[in-house]
Amino acid sequence: MTHKISRRSVLAGGAALLSMSAMARSALAQEARLRVLWWGSQARADRTNKVNQLFQEQNAGVAINGEFLGWSDYWPRLATQVAGRNAPDIIQMDYRYIVEYARRGALAPLDDYLGSVLKVEDFDQVQIKGGSVDGKLYGISLGANSAAMMVNAAAFEEAGVDLPSPSTTWEEMAKIGAEITQAGKRKGFYGLSDGSAVEPLLENWLRQRGKALFTAEGKIGYDANDAAEWFTMWQNMREAKACVPPDVQALDQYTVETSPLSLGKSAASFAHSNQFVAYQGVSKDKLALRSHPLISKDSKGGHYRKPSMFFSVAAQTKDPELGAKYVNFFVKDPKAAEILGVERGVPESSAVREALAPTLDELGRAMLDYVSGLGPLAGELPPPPPSGAGEAEFALRNVAEQVGFGQLDAKQGGETLVNEVSQILARG
Amino acid sequence: MQDTAVTVGTGAPSRPAAQGRLARIWARHGAGYMFLLPWLIGFFGLTLGPAIASLYLSFTNFDLIRAPEWVGTANYARIATADPKFAAAVKVTFLYVVLSVPFKLAFALLVAILLDRGVRGLTVYRAIFYLPSLLGGSVAIAVLWRQLFAGDGLINSLLARFGIEGPSWISHPDYSIWTLVVLSVWQFGSPMIIFLAGLRQIPTDMYEAASLDGASKFRQFYKITLPLLTPVIFFNAVVQTIDAFKAFTPAFIISGGTGGPINSTLFYTLYLYQEAFGNFRMGYASALAWILVLIIGLFTAFSFLTSRYWVHYDD
Numbered sequence: 100m101t102h103k104i105s106r107r108s109v110l111a112g113g114a115a116l117l118s119m120s121a122m123a124r125s126a127l128a129q130e131a132r133l134r135v136l137w138w139g140s141q142a143r144a145d146r147t148n149k150v151n152q153l154f155q156e157q158n159a160g161v162a163i164n165g166e167f168l169g170w171s172d173y174w175p176r177l178a179t180q181v182a183g184r185n186a187p188d189i190i191q192m193d194y195r196y197i198v199e200y201a202r203r204g205a206l207a208p209l210d211d212y213l214g215s216v217l218k219v220e221d222f223d224q225v226q227i228k229g230g231s232v233d234g235k236l237y238g239i240s241l242g243a244n245s246a247a248m249m250v251n252a253a254a255f256e257e258a259g260v261d262l263p264s265p266s267t268t269w270e271e272m273a274k275i276g277a278e279i280t281q282a283g284k285r286k287g288f289y290g291l292s293d294g295s296a297v298e299p300l301l302e303n304w305l306r307q308r309g310k311a312l313f314t315a316e317g318k319i320g321y322d323a324n325d326a327a328e329w330f331t332m333w334q335n336m337r338e339a340k341a342c343v344p345p346d347v348q349a350l351d352q353y354t355v356e357t358s359p360l361s362l363g364k365s366a367a368s369f370a371h372s373n374q375f376v377a378y379q380g381v382s383k384d385k386l387a388l389r390s391h392p393l394i395s396k397d398s399k400g401g402h403y404r405k406p407s408m409f410f411s412v413a414a415q416t417k418d419p420e421l422g423a424k425y426v427n428f429f430v431k432d433p434k435a436a437e438i439l440g441v442e443r444g445v446p447e448s449s450a451v452r453e454a455l456a457p458t459l460d461e462l463g464r465a466m467l468d469y470v471s472g473l474g475p476l477a478g479e480l481p482p483p484p485p486s487g488a489g490e491a492e493f494a495l496r497n498v499a500e501q502v503g504f505g506q507l508d509a510k511q512g513g514e515t516l517v518n519e520v521s522q523i524l525a526r527g
Numbered sequence: 528m529q530d531t532a533v534t535v536g537t538g539a540p541s542r543p544a545a546q547g548r549l550a551r552i553w554a555r556h557g558a559g560y561m562f563l564l565p566w567l568i569g570f571f572g573l574t575l576g577p578a579i580a581s582l583y584l585s586f587t588n589f590d591l592i593r594a595p596e597w598v599g600t601a602n603y604a605r606i607a608t609a610d611p612k613f614a615a616a617v618k619v620t621f622l623y624v625v626l627s628v629p630f631k632l633a634f635a636l637l638v639a640i641l642l643d644r645g646v647r648g649l650t651v652y653r654a655i656f657y658l659p660s661l662l663g664g665s666v667a668i669a670v671l672w673r674q675l676f677a678g679d680g681l682i683n684s685l686l687a688r689f690g691i692e693g694p695s696w697i698s699h700p701d702y703s704i705w706t707l708v709v710l711s712v713w714q715f716g717s718p719m720i721i722f723l724a725g726l727r728q729i730p731t732d733m734y735e736a737a738s739l740d741g742a743s744k745f746r747q748f749y750k751i752t753l754p755l756l757t758p759v760i761f762f763n764a765v766v767q768t769i770d771a772f773k774a775f776t777p778a779f780i781i782s783g784g785t786g787g788p789i790n791s792t793l794f795y796t797l798y799l800y801q802e803a804f805g806n807f808r809m810g811y812a813s814a815l816a817w818i819l820v821l822i823i824g825l826f827t828a829f830s831f832l833t834s835r836y837w838v839h840y841d842d
Contacts, residue, residue, distance in 0.1 A: 171783070171784055174804065174805065175804035175805070178591050178592075178804055178807065179591070179804070181591065181592050182591035182592055182809075199807065200592075203590060203592040203593050204592065204593065205592050287678070287679065345699075345788075346678060346694050346695040346698050346699040346788075347678055347695060347698070348698075349695070349698030349699070349700075349787060349788040350677060350678070350695060350697070350698045352783035352784075352785075354783075357783070487806075489805060489806065490805070490806050493785065493801075493805075496785065496787065497787065497789060497790065500700070500787060500788045500789045501789050504699075504700055504788065504789065506700075506789065
């Protein structure tokens with residue numbers, strides 16, 4: 100059985116196909132598409148979508164497809180899309196991953212657009228540097244934040260304990276925690292969350308000791324003694340019931356909703372300042388933002404202002420200039436800024452910040468005041484974490500749990516942690 | 528052949544005999560293959576193709592973004608000698624298989640025997656008992672499990688009535704694996720249905736003869752039911768074991784993707800997923816996947832080899 104197709108019909112069919120693809124191409128030329136991918140809550144999505152709408156209105160012929168996911172689903176999705184040559188044009192990027200993605204050639208360098216399309220001259224230069232890898236700019240900061248303690252002010256008041264101040268030490272904090280637990284005003288309620296596995300908290304503590312999580316060369320920045328002392332401090336708080344027991348802490352998936360503070364198990368948890376809005380959103384009690392405790396009264400503090408997240412432009416995008424234009428709109432346009440507020444952190448542009456300040460609600464105000472009021476507690480931005488930093492955080496959590504549940508003592512924990520992190524970093 | 532025509536055919540015109548045979552085969556089985564086509568496309572495009580690709584990737588360093596880089600057997604060498612997390616994951620997974628499969632089968636058999644006693648409204652009960660299996664692998668159930676077994680969850684509220692203060696089961700390294708085992712046992716529906724069908728196959732005259740000879744119910748179970756049911760038990764055991772090795776969703780949801788606390792719910796598949804998508808090591812994860820294929824293959828082969836000593840086929 101053979102089918103005979105005349106040459107004429109083949110030609111005709113081919114011509115039809117060609118004209119169809121030509122039509123498709125002209126349609127594309129009329130309408131540029133930008134896909135934007137970010138992580139975050141519904142509140143963030145609502146704000147972002149409104150800004151996207153605004154951008155479309157002001158740029159005829161540009162269609163924006165926005166998509167958002169939760170933090171833990173975000174990274175697998177992004178990795179598979181980039182691997183499948185199907186990367187979104189605009190990628191919300193984290194300080195932890197920017198090195199991984201930039202070094203693998205997944206992001207477009209933005210240096211050529213500085214001054215022309217990207218007008219970020221009034222940004223804090225340190226924050227611009229935070230988006231650079233190997234001397235090239237790969238991410239524009241969407242806002243500054245800092246590590247912070249979220250405190251349940253109502254629970255403190257019930258227990259008759261004063262809120263911690265910027266000069267509160269860890270020793271005092273342990274006492275405060277134990278007092279709140281002992282006050283027993285709420286069932287199964289403790290003073291503090293167990294922060295021994297919280298990496299930014301450990302980092303803050305290390306910085307006060309003149310150490311760091313990672314060195315500029317991408318090696319581990321502390322030794323087994325530091326880590327052992329860290330675990331000992333938390334072991335003591337666990338024994339004094341200043342913080343939640345380990346099986347309560349293990350429920351924490353380090354998201355807003357699963358933290359002991361949000362679950363009503365503790366009066367203080369450790370997070371980032373821009374999350375204050377989200378924490379207050381799921382809490383019935385009034386919350387307050389506080390800086391991390393000090394290792395001693397004369398300590399300078401271990402905070403730093405960091406880009407809470409970036410927008411990066413994918414290397415695979417068809418039109419990087421349009422991407423840069425979108426990013427610029429996002430961080431500089433006054434109307435966009437008003438919609439976005441401080442939900443992604445305090446805007447980096449001083450002009451935007453000044454315009455925004457009077458429009459903020461109480462929560463936004465508290466956050467702005469916290470980040471800009473850190474003063475001497477805030478130091479220099481550390482270098483971006485090396486490849487493997489994500490895995491190192493897992494290792495900290497794992498070892499902290501082993502110490503918490505008593506499978507290792509603090510000294511063994513310190514040795515194990517330093518060993519594991521060194522191996523992870525060596526593997527890259 | 529005219530030179531104004533393009534020939535589209537299944538065979539070369541110089542071999543008319545072969546062409547004729549193909550045409551005959553096509554005429555006879557063509558429709559069948561067309562019906563198979565969706566499956567064939569799925570099998571070659573979505574199963575076999577990626578499997579072969581993953582075999583290749585398992586010998587490379589592949590970070591999902593840059594091109595894979597050939598590293599020979601380095602991934603396998605690391606798995607065998609220098610990966611403590613692999614050892615932890617294998618331990619957890621074996622523990623899960625060894626605990627969940629026997630409990631699940633025993634429970635399924637028990638319920639099947641009870642239902643086989645000629646309960647009224649059997650179909651209704653059967654449907655109800657099967658329900659958890661339909662829901663089982665879903666995210667919603669895993670989330671529900673978190674609520675049930677958390678520190679202030681339903682289970683502890685019940686225990687509190689008896690004055691027992693339970694720990695937070697899902698987040699305690701000594702108990703978390705058990706919550707997953709219970710979840711698995713709860714989904715006893717599909718082995719139960721198969722057991723029920725198997726029980727129906729056993730001729731009732733055997734039981735009549737046995738009770739005439741004065742054999743107790745217990746003895747009848749051991750001497751008649753169990754031996755005659757061994758082919759079904761064997762089938763269920765193999766299927767459930769393979770399923771248990773491949774379990775992923777419950778551990779992923781209950782531990783929030785970490786396999787914690789302290790790797791106590793780090794299923795093999797979860798570790799594989801972390802390496803592939805969390806740590807950008809697709810090559811290494813591919814090697815892990817092939818090791819899992821090997822482990823499951825060995826287990827299944829072992830089951831088939833030993834089956835001749837305990838499985839009775841009535842033929």
